[in-house]
Amino acid sequence: MSVLGTLTRRVGHHRWFGAAARLLVPADRVVGRLTRGRVVALGLIPSLVITTTGRRSGKPRSNPLLYVPDGDAYVVIGSNWGQTQQPSWAMNLLADPAAEVDVKGLRVPVRADPATGAERDRLWQLLVTEWPAYRTYVQRAGGREIRIFRLVPTGRGAPAAPPSAG
Numbered sequence: 691m692s693v694l695g696t697l698t699r700r701v702g703h704h705r706w707f708g709a710a711a712r713l714l715v716p717a718d719r720v721v722g723r724l725t726r727g728r729v730v731a732l733g734l735i736p737s738l739v740i741t742t743t744g745r746r747s748g749k750p751r752s753n754p755l756l757y758v759p760d761g762d763a764y765v766v767i768g769s770n771w772g773q774t775q776q777p778s779w780a781m782n783l784l785a786d787p788a789a790e791v792d793v794k795g796l797r798v799p800v801r802a803d804p805a806t807g808a809e810r811d812r813l814w815q816l817l818v819t820e821w822p823a824y825r826t827y828v829q830r831a832g833g834r835e836i837r838i839f840r841l842v843p844t845g846r847g848a849p850a851a852p853p854s855a856g
Contacts, residue, residue: 736820738764738793740841742782753779757793758816760840764791764800765813768837772830780837791841800841813838 736759741752757764768780783789783802791798805813817838818824828836 738766738791740766740779741790741792742779743786743788744778745782745785751779751782753777755779756817756821757791757841758813758820760813760816762843764793764841765805765816766839766841767817767824768839769824769827769831770836772827774830774832774834776834776837780839783839784837788844789841798843799845801844802839802841805838805840809840810838813840 736757737754738757739752739754741750743749744751755766757766759765768777770777770780784804787802789800789802791800814824824836
Protein backbone atom coordinates (compact mmCIF):
# COMPACT_ATOMS: atom_id res chain seq x y z
CA MET A 691 0.00 0.00 0.00
CA SER A 692 1.28 3.47 -0.84
CA VAL A 693 2.15 6.06 1.79
CA LEU A 694 -0.71 8.22 0.53
CA GLY A 695 -3.10 5.26 0.77
CA THR A 696 -2.00 4.60 4.36
CA LEU A 697 -2.44 8.27 5.25
CA THR A 698 -5.90 8.31 3.64
CA ARG A 699 -6.97 5.35 5.79
CA ARG A 700 -5.70 7.10 8.93
CA VAL A 701 -7.61 10.33 8.34
CA GLY A 702 -10.71 8.69 6.86
CA HIS A 703 -12.56 8.70 10.18
CA HIS A 704 -12.37 12.48 10.63
CA ARG A 705 -15.59 14.38 9.95
CA TRP A 706 -13.74 16.88 7.71
CA PHE A 707 -12.50 14.02 5.52
CA GLY A 708 -16.01 12.78 4.82
CA ALA A 709 -17.18 16.32 4.01
CA ALA A 710 -14.24 16.92 1.66
CA ALA A 711 -14.60 13.52 0.01
CA ARG A 712 -18.32 14.10 -0.66
CA LEU A 713 -17.37 17.26 -2.55
CA LEU A 714 -14.95 15.26 -4.71
CA VAL A 715 -17.43 12.53 -5.69
CA PRO A 716 -18.62 14.33 -8.87
CA ALA A 717 -15.01 14.68 -10.06
CA ASP A 718 -14.35 11.06 -9.14
CA ARG A 719 -17.34 9.99 -11.28
CA VAL A 720 -15.86 11.83 -14.26
CA VAL A 721 -12.38 10.37 -13.75
CA GLY A 722 -13.87 6.89 -13.36
CA ARG A 723 -15.87 7.27 -16.56
CA LEU A 724 -12.95 8.70 -18.55
CA THR A 725 -10.59 5.95 -17.41
CA ARG A 726 -13.25 3.26 -17.87
CA GLY A 727 -13.13 2.36 -14.19
CA ARG A 728 -9.35 2.00 -14.06
CA VAL A 729 -8.85 5.02 -11.79
CA VAL A 730 -11.38 5.64 -9.05
CA ALA A 731 -10.64 7.35 -5.72
CA LEU A 732 -7.31 8.41 -7.23
CA GLY A 733 -6.24 4.78 -7.08
CA LEU A 734 -5.70 5.07 -3.31
CA ILE A 735 -8.18 2.38 -2.31
CA PRO A 736 -9.81 -0.48 -4.22
CA SER A 737 -12.74 1.21 -5.93
CA LEU A 738 -15.32 0.58 -8.61
CA VAL A 739 -18.05 2.55 -10.31
CA ILE A 740 -21.50 1.07 -9.82
CA THR A 741 -24.35 1.91 -12.18
CA THR A 742 -27.82 1.33 -10.79
CA THR A 743 -31.25 2.16 -12.18
CA GLY A 744 -32.84 5.14 -10.44
CA ARG A 745 -35.86 3.89 -8.52
CA ARG A 746 -37.86 7.03 -9.35
CA SER A 747 -36.35 8.21 -12.63
CA GLY A 748 -35.59 4.85 -14.22
CA LYS A 749 -32.34 6.41 -15.48
CA PRO A 750 -28.83 4.99 -15.00
CA ARG A 751 -27.05 6.41 -11.94
CA SER A 752 -23.30 5.93 -11.43
CA ASN A 753 -21.36 6.22 -8.19
CA PRO A 754 -17.76 5.47 -7.23
CA LEU A 755 -17.49 3.11 -4.26
CA LEU A 756 -14.83 1.37 -2.24
CA TYR A 757 -15.12 -2.39 -2.56
CA VAL A 758 -13.51 -5.52 -1.21
CA PRO A 759 -13.34 -8.72 -3.23
CA ASP A 760 -15.10 -11.82 -1.92
CA GLY A 761 -14.44 -14.72 -4.25
CA ASP A 762 -15.70 -13.58 -7.64
CA ALA A 763 -18.03 -10.99 -6.04
CA TYR A 764 -17.56 -7.38 -4.96
CA VAL A 765 -18.64 -6.21 -1.51
CA VAL A 766 -19.83 -2.62 -1.04
CA ILE A 767 -21.33 -0.74 1.90
CA GLY A 768 -23.91 2.05 2.04
CA SER A 769 -22.08 4.09 4.65
CA ASN A 770 -22.74 7.45 2.94
CA TRP A 771 -19.75 8.83 4.88
CA GLY A 772 -21.70 8.35 8.12
CA GLN A 773 -24.63 10.57 7.15
CA THR A 774 -28.04 9.77 8.65
CA GLN A 775 -29.73 9.15 5.28
CA GLN A 776 -29.27 6.10 3.10
CA PRO A 777 -27.27 6.64 -0.10
CA SER A 778 -29.48 6.72 -3.20
CA TRP A 779 -27.51 3.97 -4.92
CA ALA A 780 -28.31 1.57 -2.05
CA MET A 781 -32.01 2.39 -2.22
CA ASN A 782 -31.85 1.85 -5.99
CA LEU A 783 -30.36 -1.62 -5.45
CA LEU A 784 -33.14 -2.53 -3.03
CA ALA A 785 -35.70 -1.53 -5.67
CA ASP A 786 -33.84 -3.26 -8.53
CA PRO A 787 -30.85 -5.47 -7.67
CA ALA A 788 -29.56 -5.59 -11.26
CA ALA A 789 -26.58 -3.27 -11.78
CA GLU A 790 -23.24 -2.97 -13.53
CA VAL A 791 -19.81 -2.29 -12.12
CA ASP A 792 -16.78 -0.88 -13.87
CA VAL A 793 -13.71 -2.17 -12.12
CA LYS A 794 -10.15 -2.15 -13.41
CA GLY A 795 -11.36 -1.39 -16.93
CA LEU A 796 -13.89 -4.22 -17.00
CA ARG A 797 -17.68 -3.74 -17.11
CA VAL A 798 -19.45 -6.52 -15.23
CA PRO A 799 -23.22 -7.03 -14.87
CA VAL A 800 -24.04 -7.91 -11.26
CA ARG A 801 -26.91 -8.79 -8.95
CA ALA A 802 -26.89 -7.08 -5.55
CA ASP A 803 -27.57 -9.42 -2.65
CA PRO A 804 -28.14 -7.58 0.66
CA ALA A 805 -26.07 -9.22 3.39
CA THR A 806 -27.74 -10.33 6.62
CA GLY A 807 -26.88 -12.30 9.73
CA ALA A 808 -23.57 -14.15 9.92
CA GLU A 809 -22.82 -13.33 6.27
CA ARG A 810 -23.16 -9.61 7.05
CA ASP A 811 -20.82 -9.98 10.04
CA ARG A 812 -18.23 -11.74 7.88
CA LEU A 813 -18.42 -9.11 5.14
CA TRP A 814 -18.29 -6.28 7.73
CA GLN A 815 -14.92 -7.62 8.90
CA LEU A 816 -13.59 -7.59 5.32
CA LEU A 817 -14.79 -4.00 4.87
CA VAL A 818 -13.36 -2.56 8.10
CA THR A 819 -10.05 -4.27 7.42
CA GLU A 820 -9.87 -2.28 4.17
CA TRP A 821 -11.39 0.96 5.54
CA PRO A 822 -11.33 1.18 9.37
CA ALA A 823 -13.27 4.47 9.28
CA TYR A 824 -16.48 2.49 8.65
CA ARG A 825 -16.61 1.94 12.42
CA THR A 826 -16.77 5.71 12.90
CA TYR A 827 -19.37 6.09 10.16
CA VAL A 828 -21.69 3.66 12.00
CA GLN A 829 -21.52 5.88 15.08
CA ARG A 830 -22.29 9.01 13.05
CA ALA A 831 -25.17 7.45 11.13
CA GLY A 832 -27.53 7.94 14.04
CA GLY A 833 -28.68 4.36 14.36
CA ARG A 834 -29.67 3.81 10.73
CA GLU A 835 -28.93 0.40 9.28
CA ILE A 836 -25.86 0.64 7.09
CA ARG A 837 -26.50 -1.82 4.32
CA ILE A 838 -23.88 -4.16 2.93
CA PHE A 839 -24.28 -5.68 -0.53
CA ARG A 840 -22.49 -8.56 -2.17
CA LEU A 841 -22.41 -7.81 -5.91
CA VAL A 842 -22.44 -11.15 -7.70
CA PRO A 843 -21.47 -11.25 -11.39
CA THR A 844 -24.31 -12.43 -13.61
CA GLY A 845 -22.47 -12.66 -16.92
CA ARG A 846 -19.12 -12.28 -18.54
CA GLY A 847 -17.36 -8.97 -18.14
CA ALA A 848 -16.46 -6.89 -21.15
CA PRO A 849 -14.11 -3.98 -21.58
CA ALA A 850 -15.81 -0.84 -20.31
CA ALA A 851 -17.31 1.24 -23.09
CA PRO A 852 -15.52 4.43 -24.00
CA PRO A 853 -17.03 7.63 -22.60
CA SER A 854 -19.84 9.02 -24.69
CA ALA A 855 -19.29 12.27 -26.53
CA GLY A 856 -21.36 15.13 -25.26
